[in-house]
Amino acid sequence: MTVKGLDEAFAAAGAAAWGGLPFSDLAEDMTQAAMERAEALCPGPRTVLAAAFPYYAGAEAGNLSLYARGADYHRVVTRRLNTVCNFLSEKYKTAHFVAGADSSPLPERQAAWRCGIGLRGKNGLVILPPYGSYVFLGTILTDAALALPAPVPSPGCMGCGRCLSACPGGALGEGGVETGRCLSQLTQRKGALTAEQEALVRDHCLIWGCDACQLACPYNAAPALSPLPEFRENLTPALRADDLEGLTNRSFREKYGDRAFAWRGPAPLRRNLELQQ
Ligand code: B12
Ligand code: SF4
Ligand code: SF4
Known part of the structure; x- marks a missing residue:
């Protein structure tokens, strides 16, 4: 069982995968300071939604990392996740939904892993075929206890080293x-x-x-290109x-x-x- 329309809302936001888990499941991955920051952003947090946004746009020669060539992902991912927050706010009128990417206090890789997004890479990254590890992660923190499928942690990568x-x-x-x-x-x-x-x-x-x-x-080796114009254009x-x-x-x-x-x-x-x- 999941919130009706949520799959479509994440797809419309450009997420290639999403999942959710109770906030309490992330607590063991967080420091006290991070817990306090999360509580300040969204008092009484109950649920975390995590999503992955592909960014690969080819690997033209250059001296900036592939992740930093397009528009700033903090803003792009947050803006895209805010469309999902708007969808949810319509359904849960008294609840709060806070989107974040990177600068969020939530350990985003752990959140993605715990709710089964992609593979857990030995390189420390979440890998989401066919986009490889070239995905940004973002989260939505809410005080609503959303009905979601039980989270199943993602498997490890092939471990080739x-x-x-x-x-x-x-x-x-x-x-x-x-x-x-x-x-x-x-x-x-x-x-x-x-x-x-x-x-x-x-x-x-x-x-x-x-x-x-x-x-x-x-x-x-052959990652799929990002469908998101912010990461594909004006590089x-x-x-x-x-x-x-x-x-x-x-x-x-x-x-x-x-x-x-x-x-x-x-x-x-x-x-x-x-x-x-
Ligand atoms: C600080 C930070 C860094 C630091 C330290 C990274 C590190 N590995 O510790 C530095 C500057 C080195 C860095 C580098 C990069 N980062 Co960075 N970084 C962060 C940030 C802001 C916080 C991470 C953190 O310390 N959290 C606190 C700790 C306690 O929690 P944690 O991150 O979950 O760490 C635990 C788990 O990761 C676990 N663990 C170990 N290996 C693995 C593997 C997987 C798959 C999982 C699930 C868990 C896991 O062990 C850790 C200790 O418990 C996150 C965003 C965020 N808010 O989570 C982005 C984030 C992790 N970074 C990201 C990216 C893209 C990068 C770079 C690829 C950028 C680049 N090209 O230069 C590199 C990759 C380096 C690497 N191989 O990990 C992405 C990763 C996306 C993905 N597909 O996984 C994130 C999620 C940002 C985002 N919003 O997309 N980063
Ligand atoms: S872990 Fe190693 S290879 Fe990966 S980003 Fe850091 S220095 Fe580069
Ligand atoms: S061990 Fe191999 S498959 Fe796993 S992240 Fe490293 S290079 Fe990729």
């Missing part, structure tokens, strides 16, 4: 990602890097993010030093503020470009 061998920082292990060695983290980090971290960034092929553990994965595959030259924080945000690589301002991008010269 190629992501571990391909990881340039040696960041992937059985325990997940060691963030201090992950090039995705290091390229986004503001401020000083250690000499070892600088060397990792210098030898890396991207100035923002890292795709190595995804490119190596067999499920990503920025690369930035050169002269694209950033003379930009203040403010003018950088005016130029690139609708991109996921803009949230840390121009400084990390300039540093990484310099290191990779």
